Amino acid sequence: MVVNCEQVWHEVSDYLDGEVGVELRAAMDEHLRACKGCSSLLAGMRNVVSLYGDERMVEAPLGFSYRLQRRLEENSHPTRRTFFGWAVAAAATVLVAGSFEAARSYGLGRTPRSAHAQAGNHVPPDLMVLVYPEGKTFHAAGCPFILDKKNLRPVAAQEAQREGYVPCVRCMKQYLS
Numbered sequence: 001m002v003v004n005c006e007q008v009w010h011e012v013s014d015y016l017d018g019e020v021g022v023e024l025r026a027a028m029d030e031h032l033r034a035c036k037g038c039s040s041l042l043a044g045m046r047n048v049v050s051l052y053g054d055e056r057m058v059e060a061p062l063g064f065s066y067r068l069q070r071r072l073e074e075n076s077h078p079t080r081r082t083f084f085g086w087a088v089a090a091a092a093t094v095l096v097a098g099s100f101e102a103a104r105s106y107g108l109g110r111t112p113r114s115a116h117a118q119a120g121n122h123v124p125p126d127l128m129v130l131v132y133p134e135g136k137t138f139h140a141a142g143c144p145f146i147l148d149k150k151n152l153r154p155v156a157a158q159e160a161q162r163e164g165y166v167p168c169v170r171c172m173k174q175y176l177s
């Protein structure tokens, strides 16, 4: 038996409840081992469940308070099923929020060069950084935005800046304001 992501999302509350059959559970375990998306969804759900598992939910994650409140008004004793439905939605929101955050910081790395120069710059002058001969930015060793590792040249940050290089907004973020 093989399950896909959608089937996993569909069955995950039963899975956490221990209400899926042996064969389905094995197939889901198999999928969760291989699929990062589904395993982080499950981890997120476990988190929510352990935080709110007593079902006395005092405060709901952002955006869910209204819906939750309505649900509680409709049914003062929410069943485990509706609780898990809510938890799935909450965990999914965390995932979506996470990818927005990633997109946003990726966008930062693509800011036009002029913005770099204007950014407050507190890079330690004798920090060793890496520059390309033809590049405009300097990087910390191990920066994932270094594309061509062959021609990199190590140089002190103050020297790089004197030569007109500006700090990479990704790996030098901690020094920029």
Ligand SMILES: [Zn+2]
Residues within 6 Å of the ligand: 004, 005, 006, 008, 031, 035, 036, 037, 038, 039
């Ligand atoms: Zn999956």
Ligand SMILES: [Zn+2]
Residues within 6 Å of the ligand: 138, 139, 140, 143, 144, 145, 146, 168, 169, 170, 171, 172
């Ligand atoms: Zn960098």
